[in-house]
Amino acid sequence: MSILTVQNLVKQYKGKGKNNLFPALNGLNFTVDCGEFVAVMGPSGSGKTTLLNILSGIDTEYSGSVQLDDCSLSSMKKDQLALLRRQRMGFIFQDYNLLDSLNMRDNIMLPLVLDELEPEEIEAKMADMLTLFELAEVQDKYPYTVSGGQQQRAAIARAIINGPEIVFADEPTGNLDSKSAGTVMRTLAGLNRDRQVTIVMVTHDPFAASYCSRVVFIKDGEIGLEISREQGAARKTFFGTILDSLAFIGGGEDDF
Numbered sequence: 482m483s484i485l486t487v488q489n490l491v492k493q494y495k496g497k498g499k500n501n502l503f504p505a506l507n508g509l510n511f512t513v514d515c516g517e518f519v520a521v522m523g524p525s526g527s528g529k530t531t532l533l534n535i536l537s538g539i540d541t542e543y544s545g546s547v548q549l550d551d552c553s554l555s556s557m558k559k560d561q562l563a564l565l566r567r568q569r570m571g572f573i574f575q576d577y578n579l580l581d582s583l584n585m586r587d588n589i590m591l592p593l594v595l596d597e598l599e600p601e602e603i604e605a606k607m608a609d610m611l612t613l614f615e616l617a618e619v620q621d622k623y624p625y626t627v628s629g630g631q632q633q634r635a636a637i638a639r640a641i642i643n644g645p646e647i648v649f650a651d652e653p654t655g656n657l658d659s660k661s662a663g664t665v666m667r668t669l670a671g672l673n674r675d676r677q678v679t680i681v682m683v684t685h686d687p688f689a690a691s692y693c694s695r696v697v698f699i700k701d702g703e704i705g706l707e708i709s710r711e712q713g714a715a716r717k718t719f720f721g722t723i724l725d726s727l728a729f730i731g732g733g734e735d736d737f
């Protein structure tokens with residue numbers, strides 16, 4: 482069953498001058514099934530962030546249709562869209578976006594406080610998150626005093642604490658060393674596997690993408706190629722397939 486359906490998505494940015502339009506997405510079609518973990522790859526400037534910003538309702542200036550479950554994002558009013566984003570989507574960013582004025586614990590529980598949940602419910606969900614993401618020891622610390630990996634795990638906890646249907650991540654390992662990147666990717670893969678969280682992740686990194694169940698490659702503003710990890714296939718095997726696909730679809734090594 483699909484949770485997200487994108488049809489004929491066209492996005493043009495205004496350039497300098499009057500009629501100067503720059504095409505970023507050219508009639509892109511894309512579907513995500515419930516419970517999938519999908520990576521979006523492509524060279525720098527190929528439109529990955531543009532796509533993610535549209536799917537996640539940040540950017541509303543486009544043509545084509547974006548459907549999340551029973552809701553058509555493309556025809557929603559601003560306040561409806563804001564509510565849908567808050568209640569049904571989670572977001573993870575490259576630079577974590579934690580608030581430096583709040584400790585780790587308060588950062589994670591922020592969505593529940595905004596939703597005015599009962600204190601007991603907040604406590605129960607917090608306890609679950611702190612265990613799941615191994616953050617109990619640093620819960621009273623401030624974000625700037627803990628590691629990047631711990632900050633990103635807290636950001637993931639914050640993104641999923643109110644049970645979103647879908648999580649969008651833009652380069653979640655972009656600022657991390659390879660060891661922390663591995664931990665973060667295992668965390669995301671675990672959420673997907675054990676809690677059936679649907680995840681769409683933009684990444685340059687074939688290592689990060691190898692944790693996903695499917696990888697789509699953007700080329701010339703469309704999906705140029707997609708590959709799926711076979712049931713039970715080893716991650717390392719899929720990593721090799723991703724590298725082969727990157728070579729096949731073009732773009733220098735440095736682009737990815």
Ligand SMILES: Nc1ncnc2c1ncn2[C@@H]1O[C@H](COP(=O)(O)OP(=O)(O)OP(=O)(O)O)[C@@H](O)[C@H]1O
Pocket residue numbers: 494495503505523524525526527528529530531532685
């Ligand atoms: N606000 C904007 N105004 C004008 N052009 C833009 C804007 N944002 C992005 N673009 C252009 O649209 C194209 C796609 O950009 P986008 O940020 O989606 O690429 P990306 O695949 O995420 O790249 P990267 O891997 O470097 O993050 C690029 O050519 C970029 O220069």
Ligand SMILES: [Mg+2]
Pocket residue numbers: 529530531
């Ligand atoms: Mg980008």
